[in-house]
Amino acid sequence: MRRYLPAGCEDGAMDEVVDICRELIRIDTSNYGSDEGPGERKAAEYVAGLLDEVGIPAEVIETAPGRANVLARWGGVSTGPTSGERSDALLLHGHLDVVPAAAEDWAVHPFSGEVQDGYVWGRGAVDMKDFDAMLLSVVRERQRAGRVPKRPIVLCFTADEEAGGHLGAEILVRDHPEYFEGCTEAVGEVGGFSTTVRGRRLYLIEAAEKGMAWMRLTARGRAGHGSMINPDNAVTQIAAAVARIGTYEWPVRLTPTMRTLLGTVGALAGTDVTPENARDLVEEFGGATRMLGAVLSNTTNPTMLGAGYKVNVIPTEATAHVDGRTLPGYEDEFFRTLAELCGDDISIDYVSNQPPWETPYDGALVDAMTRSLVAEDPDALVAPFLMSGGTDAKHFRKFGMRTYGFTPLRLPEDLDFTALFHGVDERVPVDALQFGARVLDGFLDEV
Template structure:
């Protein structure tokens, strides 16, 4: 029986796999068991692995017709970020299909990719086909936190499952982005590093009504104001430079690599795809201080969402240190370096060809992700990781606001397009 990709996506959304961080998650086991059952029904024996109770990962390998070829990894995460039903116009976990869209949390991040992968495998099973090379599958837990129960744990404890894998595909790339009738398809070939920090200000506790030159709160907010106002210098990576050149040519925009900000401004709507990836960023996101309004606390803390570009970590640390007020120290909460895969490979060429086979007008460009994915884990095994979760999207559809946003949804036609593209790429 042929499985419908929209129904597969809706079924996955109905498993509430909310990851609240700190080791707390819901529904990952049930979703993993559902995926495993579909794999088994389609002739692909699954392996379920749990580093902790209910934090379930599903692995499988489909043998190719030519075992001499390097394998490809297709990886998806089954967990999602929280969704407050009071903010949504529909139930985020009902998995409805309405007005040409699949609705719900995870529709684009990233149960769509999981559903498209399963639909491709079902096609192969029904039609009696096999791929040319081994296809390794990983449906993992915990991507929406730090991956310690998912991809990073698998890499550290079960690396043998990925023997022979040369390249991997996953989320955040291969979607269409319409700019005045020009359809760009950015394929993720890089992503910024994640180096989140905690700042701690230590001062002298005292009465709120009295003068205090060692106020920890004042030292902390002074530091945060300096950090928030600081503009990090432009640092062009090969991926970002290739994006600017390729997108500029397609859009008829003058590209001046000595004036990157001016070039980005001329890209119009396409600026959203690159503006966050030409610099490091240090964004204050969390504050904690005090326990009573008339008491000056002895300590105050803050956390920074820090994203880095390759080769910039030493420069960034020195910059942060220069912006801290007296009595304020810093420490890393997480430190995962930036990753970058080569653009001039047969893998990238095959992805571009698969997109153009379905959309001859596709303009394929490399893309650097502003955030992070499980590519940071799998790249540690020497695997070239690409963001390639193909979708054809209607003009004006704000895809980038869907992930982690309210009223997340994905077009059914986009999913069907993605299945055809993935089938072409993985079969060839």
Template sequence: MTPPPPDPPPGCPSGPHDTPHDTPPASRPAAPSDDAAARALTADVVDLCSRLIRFDTSNYGGGEARGEREAAEWVAELLADAGHTPVVLESAPRRTSTVVRIPGTDPTAPALLVHGHLDVVPAEASDWSFDPFCGEVRDGAVLGRGALDMKDMLAMMAALVRSWAARGIRPPRDIVMAFVADEEDTGELGAGFLVERHPQLFDGVATAIGESGGYSVRLPDAGLLYPIAVGERGSAWMNLTARGAAGHGSRPGGDNAVTALARTLTALSAHRWPVRTVPAVATLLDGLSQRLGFTVDPADQASLARLGEAARLVEATVSHTLNPTMLQAGYKHNVIPSEAVAGVDGRILPGAEDDFFATVDALLEDGVTRAFHNYAAPVAADHTSPEFAAMAGALRRADPEALVLPFVMSGGTDAKAFSRLGIQCYGFGPPGRTPPGFDAWSYVHGVDEQVLVSSLDFGVRVLEDFLLTDPRTASPEDPGTAPPRT
């Protein structure tokens, strides 16, 4: 028997409302006609998303989290009820992930990994207009922390498994689904643990999809761009340490660790990283220029501003960045400390690691050293591959006017862990379409997070289309072109 999700918080309804059904998550959808199956699938996604949000899976960092075990076990029961054999693994007490392999019709075909994270960033309830873990469905939206990041994707994954079981559908290749812990911190207790300790779960996997990509971005011409992530900047979280002579604070300054560190941080902050357009970003810029009728200059802020919402996809991925984020030195006003430490957050473009570290080292003051707190190399996948074309095709079948282009993420995801297994990782989850005025970026990690029911409907249709497509036999498409709007 599937364990129920937590009861709704006080003041919330006993279950989702304003949806076309109220099916308990343990019961499989019936096997109806295609139209009815589509409606049932969307209803199930809405229901599962609502119920997943009711698990408070807040990740506070530093190993402190809650709710991942309960959520992972609940998902595992859903998958088992659909006839599969999920594996539930714990990397540390209550830090739990669930993995399942859905057999395809061709066991010799390269397998696909679909991954999403169970954990969410914390929510300060006093800042919200509704309970962050209510999971209420109101005015055409599912409300709560994780609605967009990324329990919507998890709900799509689970709902598709249930729907395929009811309809007797098998994908063309094996699909491994991973519902993982800890992505909102380092990921080492989730995807990192699975990769290091249980790599056999991903045998035969050549490609992966996960967050973030396939969502709609409104262009200045009112058209919609659906970016697919084909890369991520690397993360270099480093501690810079300066050492000097300890002494009395009243003496003239000399070999002072604090001032040496301050000069280094000033030099690093003042450095202007040169613009560097990696191939995926160049393709994005070319596609936007062709569509909008002007040449986008990535070095010109005014030119980038003309892209509207799409500027966010470009501005942080045309150069390295490095920002000081933490400082620690001394213990008393009248004592010169012998050591000062700063934490810095460096982000590195794919293929340019050597350039980044050479520049950082050249800017370090004499006597200042660096050491990694955490390092994850950049990730890059092929935006000319049949897999990318299959994703683009699924989006265009749902929206014939879609402009689909590759982009590089400024931050990072669990793709950094899975890529260590040689898997080509894309950001394509969850796909979605939103109307004007709905700013999804402001909700992710923000206040009053919510996902539109219409976006869930669009997203699960696109995701199913892609998952049931064999990229080896799909018709080739140019992933970077679409007719200009008139």
């Protein structure tokens, strides 16, 4: 494996970040949200080996058969102030699992890690083995060169993030809090990628996430023969509730994070931000609108239906699953409205219910992220955004950490990047990986 070296070195010096990304993609860590799948153990051992190789002791923690996490401490001191050093630790975290992929749907095999047309292809190239590779390559090079941060760093690579983190970050936080002692801030996935608005490259740093309310709705009625009149039909009840939920138009609500982001866009467009023009301003983001449009309101999307066992039998029970996402500060409105839409005859059970979060977009860590980006892209704008999905940050925030998403990628203007998350033909530009490694290296100089 070739070494990663900082910017300005000879041709080929950035190859390690690409090599690691390709190797991680080739290790199938598909997470089906069940006992099926290969788990993360092989990837965890690979990651631990890369750290051990440069003298950073790493521990693999298995939370269920094959479901493995990696933890290591690096740099600084773990407790107590030392001259020239800091005692408050920074958590850098990424997950090792990926969502499944059907090879027949892809132009390039999803677990090949092939490099074609200037991109690394494969499941996890965007979510999020790219960040894992950037982090590992930078840490390895800095360790070799003796460029170890004065601030203590906790490196954490988790299992099961794609199914809510219940076998990964949730267990680590609950059962192994000693690993995170002293951590006051955390940086993980999703933010830091570029989009282009009115000819300006704008990097989005994740400073908030919607809450995750995955729910199972159940209607119960009277069983009977399909040929007879039955006003107490569970299928009819669940279908009506699903239709109400799925077609409900949630009102626009501007959180502090989105006011800041849209204020940046509004300045380019020459307008102030209001709830009335918020959706028009989001349209300025092109393909990223699918993600950013979803964080202007609470959302509910029905995703699964279940009922019956025979065409001429009215079942006693019918179910539906709904993916609900709640804005920070508007959870009460969400659950109150949901209860009204369901009505008294529908029961609600939560498959996963995790609160939203929002971190103030200020302070030294935000400054470090901004400076490291601008150092590599001087004309860029940097602003926060609210993430429509969820990450392991929800679990790590239980320790009171300030959390951000920062996976720096300078992307082509015509790349529909947000479509690649969990999408077919997931891929990341080679030069974006190398850009991200340079930015992370500069970021570690700042923290």
